Amino acid sequence: xxxxxxxxxxxxxxxxxxxxxxxxxxxxxxxxxxxxxxxxxxxxxxxxxxxxxxxxxxxxxxxxxxxxxxxxxxxxxxxxxxxxxxxxxxxxxxxxxxxxxxxxxxxxxxxxxxxxxxxxxxxxxxxxxxxxxxxxxxxxxxxxxxxxxxxxxxxxxxxxxxxxxxxxxxxxxxxxxxxxxxxxxxxxxxxxxxxxxxxxxxxxxxxxxxxxxxxxxxxxxxxxxxxxxxxxxxxxxxxxxxxxxxxxxxxxxxxxxxxxxxxxxxxxxxxxxxxxxxxxxxxxxxxxxxxxxxxxxxxxxxxxxxxxxxxxxxxxxxxxxxxxxxxxxxxxxxxxxxxxxxxxxxxxxxxxxxxxxxxxxxxxxxxxxxxxxxxxxxxxxxxxxxxxxxxxxxxxxxxxxxxxxxxxxxxxxxxxxxxxxxxxxxxxxxxxxxxxxxxxxxxxxxxxxxxxxxxxxxxxxxxxxxxxx
Numbered sequence: 107x108x109x110x111x112x113x114x115x116x117x118x119x120x121x122x123x124x125x126x127x128x129x130x131x132x133x134x135x136x137x138x139x140x141x142x143x144x145x146x147x148x149x150x151x152x153x154x155x156x157x158x159x160x161x162x163x164x165x166x167x168x169x170x171x172x173x174x175x176x177x178x179x180x181x182x183x184x185x186x187x188x189x190x191x192x193x194x195x196x197x198x199x200x201x202x203x204x205x206x207x208x209x210x211x212x213x214x215x216x217x218x219x220x221x222x223x224x225x226x227x228x229x230x231x232x233x234x235x236x237x238x239x240x241x242x243x244x245x246x247x248x249x250x251x252x253x254x255x256x257x258x259x260x261x262x263x264x265x266x267x268x269x270x271x272x273x274x275x276x277x278x279x280x281x282x283x284x285x286x287x288x289x290x291x292x293x294x295x296x297x298x299x300x301x302x303x304x305x306x307x308x309x310x311x312x313x314x315x316x317x318x319x320x321x322x323x324x325x326x327x328x329x330x331x332x333x334x335x336x337x338x339x340x341x342x343x344x345x346x347x348x349x350x351x352x353x354x355x356x357x358x359x360x361x362x363x364x365x366x367x368x369x370x371x372x373x374x375x376x377x378x379x380x381x382x383x384x385x386x387x388x389x390x391x392x393x394x395x396x397x398x399x400x401x402x403x404x405x406x407x408x409x410x411x412x413x414x415x416x417x418x419x420x421x422x423x424x425x426x427x428x429x430x431x432x433x434x435x436x437x438x439x440x441x442x443x444x445x446x447x448x449x450x451x452x453x454x455x456x457x458x459x460x461x462x463x464x465x466x467x468x469x470x471x472x473x474x475x476x477x478x479x480x481x482x483x484x485x486x487x488x489x490x491x492x493x494x495x496x497x498x499x500x501x502x503x504x505x506x507x508x509x510x511x512x513x514x515x516x517x518x519x520x521x522x523x524x525x526x527x528x529x530x531x532x533x534x535x536x537x538x539x540x541x542x543x544x545x546x547x548x549x550x551x552x553x554x555x556x557x558x559x560x561x562x563x564x565x566x567x568x569x570x571x572x573x574x575x
Contacts, residue, residue, distance in 0.1 A: 113322055117314045124310035129303050136295045143291055147284060152246075155260050158215065159277045163262050166275075170264065173272045174221035176228055184217060184230035214280040216257070219264075221273040232280070241274070249278065256281040330500075339381065342374035349374075384516040388499070391444075391523040401551060402445055404436045404477055408468055411446065415453050423462030426453070431471035437551045438477055440528050445548075448524040451517040452481040452544050460485035460541070476531070476547040488536040496534065497522040521546075 169180045181187050216231040224241030236252025247259045259278035266272045349370045353359060359367070412428045419426035438445075449468070456466040460483045469480040488496060500515035521544075525532040528548055536542035 110322075113318060113325075117311075117318055120314040120318065121307070121310040124314060125303070125307045128306045128310065132299065132302055132306065136299060140288075140291060140295060144288060147287065151258060151279065151281075151284060152260075155258065155277060155279050159260050159262055159275065162217070162277065163264065163275060167265055167272075168267050170266050170272045171268070173266060173270060174223075174225075174227060176219065181228075186233070187228055187230045188233070189228050190226045214283065216278050218276040218278075219273060220276065222271050224274075227273065234280075243274070248281075256285065339378065342377045342381075346371050346374045381516075384520060387447075388516065388520060388523055391520075391527050399439055400442060401437050402440050402442045404438065404445070404470060404479065404548075405430060407442070407445055407449060408470055408479070411450050411453055412468060415450070415457065418454070419457050419466065422457055422460070423464075424457050424460050425465045426457065426468075427465070428468040428470070431469065436470065436472055436477040438528075438548050439551050440548070444524045444527070448521055448546065449479065449481075451521050452479075452546075455517055456481050456483035456485065456542070456544075459483065464541075472550065473547075475550055477550055479546040479548070480543055482541065482543045484541040487538040487540055488534070488542055489538055490536075493534060493536065497532075 165183065166180050169177055171177065176189075214232060216229065216233040218229050218233075219227040220241050221227055226239045226241070234251035234255060234257065237249060237257070243261060245261055247261070249257050249259050251257070257278040257280055259276055262275045262277075264272040264275050349367055353364075353367050356363070408428050412426055416426055453466065453468065460466055464484040466481070466483045469478075469482065471478045471480075497518050499519045522532055525546055525548070530549065531545075531547040533545045533547075534542060535545070
């Protein structure tokens with residue numbers, strides 16, 4: 107397929123389309139995944155900050171009697187508390203004996219207290235250096251310190267125990283861990299996307315080849331069919347043309363010569379007519395369902411055909427016989443003309459490829475749901491490697507194109523097509539130098555099967571009644 111420029115370019119284009127579409131889908135999925143992870147972590151982070159801020163707020167508000175003043179009881183709750191006077195913050199000495207609430211003891215959190223006028227009163231926790239001390243009432247903020255580290259900050263309003271305005275509480279959390287995790291996710295996606303695209307490209311190339319394989323096979327079959335049909339048509343046309351040309355070159359033709367020329371032209375015309383009829387029959391069998399269905403008796407068809415081809419078999423020195431194994435007539439629903447053609451093609455094929463002194467036997471039997479027809483010969487046989495191709499159009503086992511048998515190479519293709527439209531099965535067994543067996547299984551008439559089943563049931567019931575007596 108890759109040797110054909112048209113199919114190679116089509117495969118490349120198809121693989122490229124696959125890769126681009128899958129790449130876009132994968133990129134959208136990666137973006138959606140990253141957005142989902144980011145959103146989930148932001149929500150979790152906000153919930154965590156709100157939870158800690160709410161705990162601090164509810165704990166210290168009852169201990170704030172004076173606006174803008176932190177009572178000693180409040181100071182004892184926070185580690186590393188620093189009181190701020192102007193721009194300077196002085197850290198108080200930690201009391202090792204005091205109890206610290208776990209929610210306040212966070213290494214990646216800091217806390218700031220502002221009075222009602224926005225003046226910084228105190229800080230606690232892991233307070234970053236260089237962070238702006240300018241007060242901002244905005245509830246949620248992203249702020250940075252001097253080194254560029256990011257923090258997520260929440261601002262809450264504080265009241266005194268008497269429900270007056272005390273000031274503001276700000277609690278911030280470092281985003282270093284959060285950003286590290288997101289950077290890891292980005293790195294995985296950035297490195298993983300090219301690798302995935304490489305795998306997708308390779309898979310697209312393989313899938314495009316797989317998808318185009320049936321098309322390429324059909325294309326090759328059409329090519330082969332066209333070449334074979336042209337070859338088959340060329341032979342009789344060439345013979346007819348040569349005959350007509352020789353007749354035109356003759357100065358005078360007597361009656362006998364004229365008759366010979368006309369017979370030659372008629373013979374080649376018959377050959378062309380048969381070939382075209384076979385091709386049309388194959389096309390109709392493939393595109394149209396069976397028409398004119400009726401009940402066909404296979405025993406009568408085989409008997410008629412054996413009687414018809416006895417003279418042909420005798421001329422070839424071959425013995426043609428039939429053997430019936432079924433006790434009752436075998437009927438199927440189908441097209442009688444097509445069934446005649448099916449069995450006659452098998453018989454003629456067997457006679458033509460059986461040497462003088464050989465035998466051709468037609469067996470008729472049945473199993474549970476199928477009528478079984480076997481055509482067995484003692485002919486030259488078929489090589490094992492040729493068996494898968496013998497039902498192809500214009501295919502011949504022998505490479506000799508002399509047409510000594512007069513066939514066109516369509517007989518077994520027609521057999522296969524007729525069996526297919528009758529929902530049957532076709533099998534061949536052959537051994538080189540010993541002969542071949544073609545087996546056809548055709549579905550039996552459902553009415554006959556039901557009738558036989560009813561008779562069998564009545565017989566069993568009758569035997570049961572007799573045993574009871």
